[in-house]
Amino acid sequence: MFGVVGGRAALRPAAVRGTLATVVVAVLVAATLIATGTSSGATDAGRGGGPGAAARPVLSAVTAPDPAAADGARGEADVSYHGHVSLWNGHVGVWLATANHGPSPVSGATVRLRFSLAFDPGATLPPSCLRTGPSAVQCGTGPMRAAGNGVQLALDLATLGTPTEVGLDIDTVWNGGMTDHNPANNTHHVLAPATGDPYTF
Structure with a gap:
């Protein structure tokens, strides 16, 4: 014991x-x-952790948006402006025709006209146009169907003084949110001497 x-x-x-x-x-x-x-109980995922390995967050790659897909979602239209500008005896005349070559219709576009000189503040503008500066005007085209014509604009603006020439820049401010792969036919620069002759764009 x-x-x-x-x-x-x-x-x-x-x-x-x-x-x-x-x-x-x-x-x-x-x-x-x-x-x-x-x-405790965790293993490096890169070294082949077993069933008891701690789960690690997986970061997925961020994919940049596809420009082609974005363009397809927005629709495509080819807005164009053509016409002529003249200068005579202190007056600038602009005649402008709008069109849409498709393939999609446009709910409306805004064309901008920028002159190289100021014009009379009391100048009368078409109903669809608005003065946005001493020498700038913006005009609405209204809806344009695919492969169809839009409005025609005619402006007669009195200048301040009697210039010997006038420059005019034309472009698009808004095209209804559409994609336009041919901006060359709605972007123009015209120089018109004071001869009264029409200078086309």
Whole structure:
């Protein structure tokens, strides 16, 4: 009896030492995991973590919008302006025809006329036109069906003084939100000497 009890008493310190060693190892492992930034039970996804591996967020590539797809969504139209400008005795005359060569109809476009000189503030403009500066006018074309003609605009503007020539720049401010792959036929620059002759664009 005493031998057994003594044997148990002799084994008790060894068991304690084994428990302490296990605790020390566990503490060292935890410290190593904290230092490396790896959570317990987690594995590096790049090294083939198993079922217990921590899930990592996957970043998907951002795809740039396709310009062709955007153009298709907006629709396509080819707005054009043609006509002539004249200068005589302190007056500028502009005749402008609008058209849409398609393939889509246009709800409306805004054409801008910018002159190289100022004209009389009291000049009368067509109902669809608005003066936007001392030498600038914007006019609406109204709706234009595909492959159809729009409005025709006629302006007679008195200038300040009697200039010997006038320059005119024509372009589009708004085309109903359509894509126009041929802006050359709605962007013009014309120089008209004071001869009274029509200079076409």
